[in-house]
Amino acid sequence: MADLVYREVMHDLKERIFKNQFENKKLPDERSLSESYGVSRSSIKRALNVLAQQGIIFKKRGSGTFINPLYLKNQSLFHYEGTNLGVTDSFNLDGQHPSVKLLDYQVVPATPELQQDLFLNENDFVYQIKRLRLLDNRPIIIETGYIPIKVAPALTPEIVTGSIFNYLEDNAGKSVTKSFMSILAEPSNEEDQSLLGLNDREPVGIMEGIFFLDDGTPFEFSNMRVHYKYLKYNTFVSLDGE
């Protein structure tokens, strides 16, 4: 699986960090790591950079590389959901039962906006899929998705009732690894209120954006109107790469 050098180093370091195998919360210097792993310093650097970006370690020039004490002490804090792309994945938390009710399913021409967002031509068509997502029979999300036919030609209402991402990964060997999302809030409209059981003072959170396949192909434009009590987006931000 992890046949990349820097990934193997990264995973091994992660495990050793977890097992508290480093004294003083300090990692060996990069040159030593390079020698002991038998890889170039560049690869060590790359592995360490990923760990630093995840907030697991931090580096101080001239001093060394250290384990972030908060990562070990309060791990739940750092299990950030900024890395959960699919909605299905994010739900499996408390052993509750997610379900999907298909509200609408049709093929429509791509609007100009969709053409731009999904890199389509004028005569391209998209699936328009509107789903209500529930958790233990409580409605949580109204999700409207647009998927180009040419990207997933064999979709059916049955597939769409499950996880589209999982279907793609299992059957087409394509995986979704990137997304560009915007998160905002709005007052609820009448449809929100009736489908999600909100009163007119209660808002919805909105997550909308594009999901990409790992080769960079835009795969889906999605708009999710989320019951405000169930939207909580956690994210770890680091300016190091800037």
Next chain:
Amino acid sequence: MADLVYREVMHDLKERIFKNQFENKKLPDERSLSESYGVSRSSIKRALNVLAQQGIIFKKRGSGTFINPLYLKNQSLFHYEGTNLGVTDSFNLDGQHPSVKLLDYQVVPATPELQQDLFLNENDFVYQIKRLRLLDNRPIIIETGYIPIKVAPALTPEIVTGSIFNYLEDNAGKSVTKSFMSILAEPSNEEDQSLLGLNDREPVGIMEGIFFLDDGTPFEFSNMRVHYKYLKYNTFVSLDGE
């Protein structure tokens, strides 16, 4: 300022992307860029990687590097980028005039929750700072922040009316480069409505979380109640480095 090679390349490319100077939303290949900028391909790669991570471009092996059409489209007033940590920074981008009204400023004992979030002991004290942020005199955010005294012993109401982050960077040589934030939505309460000029159907967006110094020290717990029209958190999520 940007005396780093890859940064200069990055900023130049960003500008050219913004000015639409690339045909077909396609950038030149890396080897050409390397030659035309007179820098190594590694530096080009590094610049492109940062842009890709920011979601501005995406790369397809064997095909080329392309501009993300979504990036040019987003023209929100409050354009909260996943890479902008401080609120002050996020405001300055659009050429509008930010200002701050100090609502409350006192020193209080750290609550048990703050003790945990900020890694404090029982007898530690924190500044409690409540500020109203405005943009061109329109109220945008009610921000309540908690900062341990021992991290920033010399804070004054005057400093707090400006940017705390900038003060720290200029005077203490400490910089804030990381944060762990949660984003959610709530109905507005009476205070929100009066301070932000909302009616009782209009919600607030909430961003709350912890800012860290670059050495990993938790620096501030912040809760921001944002006028819903001005909260737009854009984030590019990538599972590649995992």
Next chain:
DNA sequence: TTTGAAAATTGATACGGTCCAATTTTTGGA
């Protein structure tokens, strides 16, 4: 004209080297 193999294009990974900058450790003189 069509098709499919070969070649060219283009980004990805990895190596190893040079020099620099921040920090810590050592050392030698007052």
Next chain:
DNA sequence: TCCAAAAATTGGACCGTATCAATTTTCAAA
């Protein structure tokens, strides 16, 4: 002993090269 200068340590930036893999283009055979 104490302190400041020097040396060592350690991460950061950048270069140039080699090789591989995915995609597109070219081109010759059918």
